[in-house]
Amino acid sequence: MTAPLLIAQTPDVQLHLLPQMANRHGLITGATGTGKTVTLQKLAESFSSIGVPVFMADVKGDLTGVAMAGQSSEKLQARLASIGVADWQPQRNPVVLWDIFAEKGHPVRATVSDLGPLMLARLLNLNEVQSGVLQIIFRIADDQGLLLLDFKDLRAMTQ
Secondary structure: OOOOEEEEEOOOOEEEEOHHHOOOOOOOOOOOOOOHHHHHHHHHHHHHHOOOOOOOOOOOOOOHHHHOOOOOOHHHHHHHHHOOOOOOOOOOOOOOOEEOOOOOOEEOOOOHHHHHHHHHHHHOOOOHHHHHHHHHHHHHHHHOOOOOOOHHHHHHHOO
């Protein structure tokens, strides 16, 4: 049986997660500055340390820091001391960055049709008018039984 994973800690309390009880999906919510990103990073690092692959959507790029070993600082050392952590060692974690456009990262193997007009509009940061046009394009493609595999197919629908 795998040892419990330390997820969070205060001077008085440690929060552990039993790996065998972990769910495959999770949702972390909270206001700005409440530690959502740090919590996700800690969960990913902990699961990675026991060989469990982790997939996280990182639209803003806040989570990629787990790919490099951290660096110690006075502020960090003070925080570690305040919560009673004496054995902290910086380490990097294996990371694969997926890229919807297949330009700078591992290509996402999903078709444009798989993404759908709503997700695609968000990924492309389209305005309301552009999103409406995209929904019309998808409706026409569906009505004609056309599969939109890639951006070339999507572009061809506009011509």
